[in-house]
Amino acid sequence: MKTIKDVASLSECYDLLIIGAGPAGMVAAATGAEQGLSTLLIDENPAPGGQIYRGITTTPVAAKETLGADYWRGTDLVHALTASDAVYAPETTVWSVGPAAEGTSDPGRMEVGVSVGGAARLIQARQVIAATGALERPFPIPGWTLPGVMTAGGAQIALKTSGLVPDGRVVVAGSGPLLYLLTAQLRAAGATISVMLDTTPLENWGRAIRHASDFLRSPYLGKGLKLLLGAERGMRIVRGVTAISANGDSQVKSVRFRHGSKEEELPCDVLLLHQGVVPNINLANAVGCALDWDEDQLTWVPQTDDWYETSVKGFAIAGDGAGIGGAESAALRGRIAALGAGHRLGRLSANDRDQRAAPVRAELMRASRGRRFLDVLYRPAKAFRIPKADDTIVCRCEEVTAGKLRETVALGVTGPNQMKSFLRCGMGPCQGRLCGLTVTELIADARGVPPTEVGGYRLRPPIKPITLGELAALPKTPAAIKAVER
Amino acid sequence: MFRRLPDLGGETVNFTIDGRPATARLGDTVAAALLASGMESCRTTPVSGAPRAPYCMMGVCFECLVTINGIGNRQGCLIPVAEGMAVETQKGARAIASEYSAKGDAA
Numbered sequence: 001m002k003t004i005k006d007v008a009s010l011s012e013c014y015d016l017l018i019i020g021a022g023p024a025g026m027v028a029a030a031t032g033a034e035q036g037l038s039t040l041l042i043d044e045n046p047a048p049g050g051q052i053y054r055g056i057t058t059t060p061v062a063a064k065e066t067l068g069a070d071y072w073r074g075t076d077l078v079h080a081l082t083a084s085d086a087v088y089a090p091e092t093t094v095w096s097v098g099p100a101a102e103g104t105s106d107p108g109r110m111e112v113g114v115s116v117g118g119a120a121r122l123i124q125a126r127q128v129i130a131a132t133g134a135l136e137r138p139f140p141i142p143g144w145t146l147p148g149v150m151t152a153g154g155a156q157i158a159l160k161t162s163g164l165v166p167d168g169r170v171v172v173a174g175s176g177p178l179l180y181l182l183t184a185q186l187r188a189a190g191a192t193i194s195v196m197l198d199t200t201p202l203e204n205w206g207r208a209i210r211h212a213s214d215f216l217r218s219p220y221l222g223k224g225l226k227l228l229l230g231a232e233r234g235m236r237i238v239r240g241v242t243a244i245s246a247n248g249d250s251q252v253k254s255v256r257f258r259h260g261s262k263e264e265e266l267p268c269d270v271l272l273l274h275q276g277v278v279p280n281i282n283l284a285n286a287v288g289c290a291l292d293w294d295e296d297q298l299t300w301v302p303q304t305d306d307w308y309e310t311s312v313k314g315f316a317i318a319g320d321g322a323g324i325g326g327a328e329s330a331a332l333r334g335r336i337a338a339l340g341a342g343h344r345l346g347r348l349s350a351n352d353r354d355q356r357a358a359p360v361r362a363e364l365m366r367a368s369r370g371r372r373f374l375d376v377l378y379r380p381a382k383a384f385r386i387p388k389a390d391d392t393i394v395c396r397c398e399e400v401t402a403g404k405l406r407e408t409v410a411l412g413v414t415g416p417n418q419m420k421s422f423l424r425c426g427m428g429p430c431q432g433r434l435c436g437l438t439v440t441e442l443i444a445d446a447r448g449v450p451p452t453e454v455g456g457y458r459l460r461p462p463i464k465p466i467t468l469g470e471l472a473a474l475p476k477t478p479a480a481i482k483a484v485e486r
Numbered sequence: 487m488f489r490r491l492p493d494l495g496g497e498t499v500n501f502t503i504d505g506r507p508a509t510a511r512l513g514d515t516v517a518a519a520l521l522a523s524g525m526e527s528c529r530t531t532p533v534s535g536a537p538r539a540p541y542c543m544m545g546v547c548f549e550c551l552v553t554i555n556g557i558g559n560r561q562g563c564l565i566p567v568a569e570g571m572a573v574e575t576q577k578g579a580r581a582i583a584s585e586y587s588a589k590g591d592a593a
Contacts, residue, residue, distance in 0.1 A: 044545055046515075046566050051544055058513050060494040091564070118557075135546045147527045147539035148487055154543035157563075158488060162511060162518040167489040190491060250537045251526050270487055280546070396541075397548065399533040429548035429559065465559065 001082045004089045007114060007121040014040040014087075016341050017112055017125030019094050019283065022050020023074065023327045024319025024334035025131030026081045031338035033084040035347045040087045040125070042094055042114060044464075048078050050133055051153065052327040055161040066188045067160065068181075070223075070327070077331060092116045096461030097287050097315065100124050101477070108314020108344065113462065120470035127314050127341040130284060131334060134277035134320035137299070137380065138438045139174065140387045140394050140402070143246030144273065152182040152274035165191040168269030171255050173197035173244055176276040176378040177220070180227040187235070195266060196231065197241040197257050199275065201381045208377035218370030238264075242383060246271050275380040279321045282433055286459040287312050293452045296375045297324055298385065299437060300456055307340025308333060316341060324375075325368055332364045386442045394442065395435040397428020402442060409446040416440055416457045429465070432457040487539075488521040501571040510567045517543060517550040517562035520573070528552050528562065532579035551576060 004010060016032040018025050021043035032039035041048075049056040053074030061067055081088070096113035100106075110128045114121055136151045143149065152172055158164040165186060170193045172183050179196075187193055215221060231237060243258040246268070256265040278299040281291060290311035291300040301323045308316045318337035319330035336357050343353040387394065390403025400423045408422045416432075416439045419425055425439055426432030432439070436457050444454045462471075490511070497512035503523060510519035517540040520528050527537035528550055540550040543563045550562035553574040562573075 044564055054544075055513075060496055060511070060513070061491070091566075135544070136542065145536060145538060147537050150539070150541045150543070154541060157543040158518050158521060162514045162522065163491040163494045164488040164518060164522055165491060167487060399531060399536070429551065430546065433546045434542075465561070467557075 001084055002087050004087055005091070005116065007116045007119045010040070010089070010114070010121060010123050011038065013124040013126065014038045015126050015345055016040070016129065016338065017042065017110070017123075017127070018129045018131055019043075019097075020050060020131035020133055020319075020321075021045070021048040021081075021088070021090075022052060022131060022133045022319060023077055023331040024133070024321075024337070025050065025129070026077045027331045027334035028129050028131060028318050028338040029086040029088070030080045030084040031335045032341065033086040035338075035342040037342060037345060037347060038087075039085070040089065041081070042089045042092045044091065044093050046090050048081060048088070048090070049074055050131075051157065052330075053077070054157050059160050060163040061159060061189060067185055068188075071160075074327070089114070089116065093464040093466075094283065095120070095464040095466045097128060097130075097283060098461070106314070110314055113466075115464070115466050115470060118467070118470065120466055120474060122474060126345055127316070129308075129316045129318050129334075129337050129341060130321055131319045131330075132280045132283050132317070132321040133330070134324055135280045135433065136274055137276050137278045137385075138434050139273040139275050139384060140392055140435075140438050141244050141246065141273070141384065142387075142389055142392045143248070143252065145393055145396050145399075146246050146248050146252045147250065148248065148252035148269060149246050149271045149273065152179060152272040153277075155270075155272050156182045156185060159186060159189055163189075165189050166270040166272065167191075169194050169267055170270045170272065171195050171197065171266065171268045172272045172274070173199065173241070173255070173257075174274040174384075175200040175380055176274065177224060177227070177374060178277065179274045180224075180231055182272075182274065183235075184227055184230050193235055195236045195238060197244060197255075198237060198239045199241045199244070199381060199384055200239070200378060202240050204377050204379055208373050211373040211376055215370035215373035220370040220374065242381070244384075275384055276378055277320065277324055278437065279323060280433075281321065282431065282459055282463050284310065284315075284317055284321065285456070286461050286463045287315055289315065289317070291456065293450070294323070296372070296379065298379065298441070307343070308337040309340060309344070314344070325371060328367045329364060332360050332367060335360050336364070382445075385438065386445050387438075394438050395423075395425040395428065395432075397430050397434075398424040398426075400425040400435075405439065405442050406446050409443055413443075414447065415443060415455050417455070419443065420457070426457045431459060431463065487524070487526070490522055499567050499569050501567055501569070501573060503573050504575055505572075514567050515543075515563050516552060516554060516560075516565050516567050516571070516573055519567045520550070520552070520562060525575075527575070529576040530578050535578050
């Protein structure tokens with residue numbers, strides 16, 4: 001592996017360009033290089049690993065049992081990447097991906113805008129695989145913008161990269177297997193967590209039980225039981241929580257919650273929120289990939305074929321960005337996507353590609369077993385997706401509340417894009433990454449129609465911050481200059 | 487809000503927060519260094535002036551925006567802290583630099 005730290009060192013064109021160095025991206029890069037493709041792996045973080053294996057080559061948390069065996073499994077993926085001929089560009093952002101200018105012989109050739117250390121450049125790729133992973137589902141409760149409130153995943157990143165643990169009276173709240181895993185890791189590292197507020201709707205059990213047989217035969221069972229039993233020791237767990245609010249002026253001071261008919265308020269210095277993860281589809285959306293609404297996972301999922309190629313030729317999505325499946329599944333999907341790209345580039349015959357993918361697909365079947373049970377069981381409650389209280393902030397950047405959104409729906413606004421021009425929701429620096437799902441679901445709920453009828457934000461490049469100076473310094477084609485000349 | 491685990495070792499990095507000297511561990515991102523330093527918030531919002539602190543730590547939420555070495559709106563959670571780095575918290579919306587507004591007044 002060769003590491004590049006400035007835009008000038010990048011080639012004009014790569015056979016395969018991969019965005020994101022999590023499990024899917026690392027495996028896709030190694031698989032691309034193994035086929036002899038010139039392969040570039042771009043990542044915005046300083047070291048490989050993505051979020052699940054964040055800091056795996058740099059973490060100061062040395063005791064293996066703190067982060068657990070599943071975390072350290074990522075080491076093998078890093079080794080495979082390091083041993084490959086792929087080019088790796090850390091601390092590099094991709095701010096646009098689009099079809100390359102006319103006149104190339106490759107039907108799927110893409111132009112990719114990248115930025116490293118304040119310098120931007122446009123390069124080309126004959127195939128692109130986005131391995132942009134997942135992000136934590138928005139958790140809009142009253143007070144969730146207060147300092148001291150953060151995502152449980154955020155606290156986990158602080159632990160993995162810097163050996164930091166939340167201090168004082170720590171409350172974790174939400175739902176899902178990752179909530180229990182993150183809690184276990186933080187406690188193993190020495191954090192004291194005073195209470196866990198479990199928001200899993202109790203009625204989900206009835207629906208989930210139908211999918212239990214696969215789960216019972218999956219590796220999730222053993223892991224899940226261990227986490228559940230561990231959580232019960234030395235920590236209060238409140239189940240069936242139906243409402244939560246964070247309170248304080250400049251900092252969270254207390255958390256109030258309802259369970260059954262009881263209301264309680266506890267002092268709190270750090271509140272960690274988590275209710276599952278959803279695909280990070282910002283790039284896919286900006287590229288123009290067709291998206292479907294997944295009613296089990298309550299999120300947009302890009303349409304892909306058997307090789308994870310999207311509706312946009314030459315642009316594939318591997319890993320959790322194409323639908324949540326977890327780290328193991330992401331790595332396998334990274335390999336399948338890179339084999340697909342190799343075939344599209346004429347490097348592998350269809351037969352060769354299929355033969356190499358067959359054992360990976362078998363593994364993927366096994367790794368996916370039991371997921372449906374988890375999806376259904378941990379489907380987050382409506383009250384935590386569509387805030388009931390009108391003064392709850394939905395768009396954190398522009399500080400747009402649920403009440404404002406509902407008022408505007410009443411005026412006849414039918415979807416998120418029209419909503420932007422009324423309220424600026426989704427138009428702040430995060431570009432709707434944190435409110436997109438909430439806004440779609442809230443409008444759908446207020447209109448009494450399914451989310452597909454409402455749609456999502458239409459995103460446009462640049463999808464990551466880039467300075468005007470960087471843009472201005474890019475070479476311009478004669479056609480582009482003519483377009484703005486008077 | 488956060489504390490460092492004991493006995494981590496690693497190199498110390500010296501930087502400043504709003505001009506005050508601070509230390510971090512080599513490998514920290516700016517956002518992690520701010521959390522470790524005991525900072526309660528890293529900016530106030532342009533809309534209402536409400537205080538905000540790092541929220542997602544993975545480049546998604548843009549809550550940890552800070553000024554780094556004079557360049558505003560940098561994502562603190564994606565940038566490793568470096569020796570001598572000047573980190574400034576951001577207060578509300580950015581004002582237009584006085585030299586430009588002065589010219590505007592004169593015109």
